[in-house]
Amino acid sequence: MFDFDLTLADSSSGIVECTRYALRTLGVTEVESGRIRSVIGLTLHAMFRTLTGNGEPESADEFARLFVERADEVMVSSTQIYREVPDLFEQLRGQGINVAIVSSKFRYRIEAILDAAQLRPLVDVI
Template identity: 30%
Template sequence: MKYKYYFFDFDYTLANSEKGIVVCFQKTVEKLNIPQKGEEEIKKTIGMPMMDAITHLTGIKNPAEQQLFLKTYKKFADELMTPNTVFFPDTIAALEKIKADGCTTAIISTKTRHRISEKFQLDGYSHLIDLIIGSEDTTAYKPNPEGINMALNLTHADKQQVIYVGDSIYDAGAAQNAGIDFAGVLTGTTTAQELAAFPSVQIIHCLSELL
């Protein structure tokens, strides 16, 4: 295999968590008496930094109000997120093949590390991921390359041997800014045309095409 390090986004790349995200947003705005947004509009914010998603969907810009929204959202997420998150059909097989070939795997996501870890632990696949960097581990979010650079440093990877796989323009931008190869996967809401605006080695329909 050309690459020895496979870095991934999580939401809409390895797993479909849209049901959990949608219901948590809906319950949060209901709790806080904020006008509801439609499911499709909520789905389009998946992969955004959380504060950006909150502002986009609610118009809230005040930091204290954003923190209240986030605190309320997390309470619903603790109960509803992981049970409503499912791996895509070829995710586990792809990760198993990558690990069987002796490669290193990492996840760099705007989702929290503990939430991602919880899903892998619950389903019994923690051994397939070597490193998880989530929103609590960085101060800047994609397309800023901080998370990817952190993974590069922790794994001591040669950039020429790394590929980042993601579904959004935020992922593509982060890979570009980090100076590593990118593969776009069309399992999210971002179109091939949108991803094509960024450098990529592949734009694929599912993870099995990556290998």
């Protein structure tokens, strides 16, 4: 079982871009890349609360909607699978070991990234 972001792939540049897009659209001043990177792995609502201090559910919902809107455009192309992953997955498959990915990232996004890297056939469960 593997997490996805920062375990199998680096999608941090896409996450930073999508976060900035959503925050900028909501009128939030620029947030440092390092601050955004420090909250990768949290849910989108938790990212919003942590980065802005705003606990309003409606604002977090709009942030999440805007983040996903931008992610649909850039996330697959901006995500880099770590170079060791294809060989690791092949070795596990060769040993009869199933591979599962557990992540808060949307399943369809992980599937698209794996498809682009031609790794989806080597993953049994997402």
